[in-house]
Amino acid sequence: MFIQLLVLMFLIYFVYINTNLNFKQKRPPFPITFPIIGNLYTLLKNQPHYVLFKYYKSYGEIFQLKYGIINTVVLSEYDILKEAFIDNSDVFIERFNKISKKFKSSENIVNSNGSIWKKLQLISIKELSPNIKIKKYEPMILDEANKLIENLNEQAKTTESFDPTLNIKICYLNIILSFLFNFRYYDYKNEKVIKIVEYIHTIFRMGSHPIPYDYIPILYSLHKNKQSNHQKIFEELYQYVGEEVQKRLEIINKNNNTINKNNNYHDCFVDILLLKFKTNELTWNEVIKTTTDIMIAGSDTNSLYTIHLIIALTNREIIQDKVYKEILNFIENNNQITFSNKKYTPYYNSVLKEVERRYTVSPLSQPHRTNKDIWLKGYFIPSGSQIIQNVYSCHLNEKDWENPFEFIPERFLNNSFLEKRLITFGIGPRNCLGFQFALMTLWIVNFKLFESIKFSSNNFIQEEFREGGTTLSPFQFKLNSIKR
Numbered sequence: 001m002f003i004q005l006l007v008l009m010f011l012i013y014f015v016y017i018n019t020n021l022n023f024k025q026k027r028p029p030f031p032i033t034f035p036i037i038g039n040l041y042t043l044l045k046n047q048p049h050y051v052l053f054k055y056y057k058s059y060g061e062i063f064q065l066k067y068g069i070i071n072t073v074v075l076s077e078y079d080i081l082k083e084a085f086i087d088n089s090d091v092f093i094e095r096f097n098k099i100s101k102k103f104k105s106s107e108n109i110v111n112s113n114g115s116i117w118k119k120l121q122l123i124s125i126k127e128l129s130p131n132i133k134i135k136k137y138e139p140m141i142l143d144e145a146n147k148l149i150e151n152l153n154e155q156a157k158t159t160e161s162f163d164p165t166l167n168i169k170i171c172y173l174n175i176i177l178s179f180l181f182n183f184r185y186y187d188y189k190n191e192k193v194i195k196i197v198e199y200i201h202t203i204f205r206m207g208s209h210p211i212p213y214d215y216i217p218i219l220y221s222l223h224k225n226k227q228s229n230h231q232k233i234f235e236e237l238y239q240y241v242g243e244e245v246q247k248r249l250e251i252i253n254k255n256n257n258t259i260n261k262n263n264n265y266h267d268c269f270v271d272i273l274l275l276k277f278k279t280n281e282l283t284w285n286e287v288i289k290t291t292t293d294i295m296i297a298g299s300d301t302n303s304l305y306t307i308h309l310i311i312a313l314t315n316r317e318i319i320q321d322k323v324y325k326e327i328l329n330f331i332e333n334n335n336q337i338t339f340s341n342k343k344y345t346p347y348y349n350s351v352l353k354e355v356e357r358r359y360t361v362s363p364l365s366q367p368h369r370t371n372k373d374i375w376l377k378g379y380f381i382p383s384g385s386q387i388i389q390n391v392y393s394c395h396l397n398e399k400d401w402e403n404p405f406e407f408i409p410e411r412f413l414n415n416s417f418l419e420k421r422l423i424t425f426g427i428g429p430r431n432c433l434g435f436q437f438a439l440m441t442l443w444i445v446n447f448k449l450f451e452s453i454k455f456s457s458n459n460f461i462q463e464e465f466r467e468g469g470t471t472l473s474p475f476q477f478k479l480n481s482i483k484r
């Protein structure tokens with residue numbers, strides 16, 4: 001009798017969650033949903049961005065899912081994303097955190113909300129945003145690009161075809177380390193730097209694949225005593241960053257007399273955080289976790305962008321040659337390699353934009369959550385819903401892009417309307433803090449790369465199927481390179 005009652009209750013609940021009975025609160029369209037697990041059964045079958053692309057094709061720009069018990073709304077086209085994240089940014093600005101991420105959510109920039117996030121964001125944005133401030137890093141970036149080219153040429157000497165991934169990842173990690181601590185690893189074979197690259201790679205791989213206990217509290221309570229691999233890696237990185245921050249603190253203390261009254265003196269980003277720590281504006285944990293966030297967020301993303309660019313142009317020799325000719329022309333006209341001269345490389349710029357679109361490095365961005373009930377396009381979204389920016393579908397839908405799966409850089413030539421529809425770095429006031437730094441770095445490093453090396457391969461390198469996660473990472477591949 002008890003079991004029959006349970007089955008009946010289950011059936012009633014199943015029907016209830018799969019019908020849209022409350023017309024006053026019309027829900028966005030949704031697929032069949034099961035009690036407790038919600039739609040996790042389909043999300044676990046394939047990489048989430050593919051699953052959400054399929055749902056987008058069936059349900060359109062807005063649909064609703066349940067990640068376990070978490071109400072989730074997926075937005076998949078530019079106009080609706082703009083309506084949410086720009087026109088109603090105060091409701092959509094907060095970060096959604098899975099249960100297992102709570103261990104770091106109150107002291108770091110990526111996961112915090114409210115006044116802590118505002119404080120960390122304001123400090124960071126002042127250093128990462130204005131072009132005039134980040135311009136001073138250009139000589140270091142150029143130097144690191146040359147170092148990468150040296151290492152790739154070395155690699156090419158030892159074997160006929162090779163995978164450039166590790167060298168590229170070290171190059172971009174070095175650029176971020178230089179920004180953060182004013183130091184780099186000149187030896188690309190250094191074990192410590194290789195270990196950090198591996199840790200960061202793992203963090204991004206574990207990123208967006210839904211794990212049931214993250215969305216079903218009862219499963220988490222069974223699991224919570226086990227420290228997750230994710231958490232262990234973060235602890236290692238906090239320790240590494242902590243040691244480097246400590247070294248900077250000693251330098252600052254030694255140079256105390258050179259810090260002027262306005263606390264303006266600094267050599268690198270961490271110095272600024274430490275000066276705020278000394279005046280009690282930041283806690284030690286906020287310093288360490290924010291530094292770690294920027295190290296993680298700013299290195300793997302940039303590397304993957306370059307790796308996708310290299311693969312795309314290795315597969316398309318004609319486009320690679322066209323980019324090279326434009327670069328040669330730029331050099332012959334005695335232009336200085338500085339981001340402010342990008343107006344002289346329109347074709348190369350459009351290739352970079354097409355890489356952003358076609359190979360979307362971060363396919364589902366980072367989830368947000370609503371902090372109030374809201375109506376969007378006639379649908380009701382309750383407060384506390386997880387909101388997913390479906391960047392992958394936004395960049396590959398047929399409404400905005402002709403032949404979206406083709407690589408056509410020309411679509412961006414003199415087309416600022418289309419450029420605005422790229423949301424590679426998220427959208428709205430909580431978008432990527434480092435996007436200007438990223439665009440400058442990518443323009444310089446890739447300029448030097450294609451000026452100095454010609455990439456080729458006997459086979460078409462696989463482009464579409466990539467290792468999933470918060471970022472998409474090409475599987476191991478090999479190419480040939482010739483010094484120009």
Ligand code: HEM
Pocket residue numbers: 095109110111121128176293294297298299301302305361362365366367424425426427430431432433434435437438
């Ligand atoms: C190709 C390179 C990059 C891509 C594709 C990328 C993408 C993103 C995306 C999609 C977000 C989430 C935005 C949102 O929640 O709406 C984000 C956040 C963030 N990114 Fe980037 N990013 C890149 C490079 C960088 C760099 C170079 C830095 C630092 C120097 C950086 C620092 C951050 C930080 C700190 C956040 C968290 C912002 C917050 O929660 O307030 N990123 N990035």
